[in-house]
Amino acid sequence: MDLAVNALVAAARRRIHEVSPVELHGWRGRGHLLIDVREPDEFAAGHLPGAINLPRGVLEFSIAAHPALACQASDALARKSRTLVLYCLSGARAALAADSLQQLGFEHVHSLAGGIAAWREAALPVATETA
Numbered sequence: 001m002d003l004a005v006n007a008l009v010a011a012a013r014r015r016i017h018e019v020s021p022v023e024l025h026g027w028r029g030r031g032h033l034l035i036d037v038r039e040p041d042e043f044a045a046g047h048l049p050g051a052i053n054l055p056r057g058v059l060e061f062s063i064a065a066h067p068a069l070a071c072q073a074s075d076a077l078a079r080k081s082r083t084l085v086l087y088c089l090s091g092a093r094a095a096l097a098a099d100s101l102q103q104l105g106f107e108h109v110h111s112l113a114g115g116i117a118a119w120r121e122a123a124l125p126v127a128t129e130t131a
Contacts, residue, residue, distance in 0.1 A: 009092045012099035018113040021122040024085060032083035035059075036116075037097045048087065048112075048119060049127040056093045060100055080106045087112035087119070 019027075034051035036043050043053040054062055084106060086094040091114050098111040112119065120126060 005092075009095050012095040013111075016095060016098040016102065017110050018091070018095070019085065019110045020113050021119040021124055024110075024112060024119075025122075025124050027085075030083070032085050032110075035063075035084055035086045035097075037086050037088050037093050038116075042089065044128070046116070046120075046126040046128050048116065049125055051087075051127075056088070056097050059097050060104060063101065063104075080104075081108060082106075083108040083110070085110045085112060087115050089115045090117055091115040 034048050036047050036051045036053045037056040037059060038047075038053070039055050040053055043051075047053070084098075084101065086098050086101075086109065088094040088097075091111060094111040094115060098109045101109045114121070116126070
């Protein structure tokens with residue numbers, strides 16, 4: 001990444017909350033939503049179990065309409081108070097995405113520190129089926 005992009009990511013990281021892979025793994029059953037902001041081919045190659053794929057490029061436009069957030073019978077899924085955990089390969093795209101969602105009014109947005117690469121390094125489970 002060039003210096004300007006690194007500065008942008010660093011600024012976003014100062015405004016968001018990052019969670020470690022081990023900490024996130026301990027959150028099982030807490031009702032948070034995992035959002036993979038990588039491209040569909042990256043998602044298909046392996047993702048966190050239970051994650052949905054909302055690529056970074058369309059995230060702000062599609063988050064409110066995604067079935068896991070808004071198109072179910074429950075109003076609770078559309079609330080901006082729902083806990084979201086975003087991740088990408090290394091954590092950079094997820095940090096920018098988390099910062100953006102916070103600016104849109106989402107209250108409990110987290111980013112996976114180190115992304116799926118750190119998740120894999122911690123020997124945590126990865127799924128390959130479509131979510």
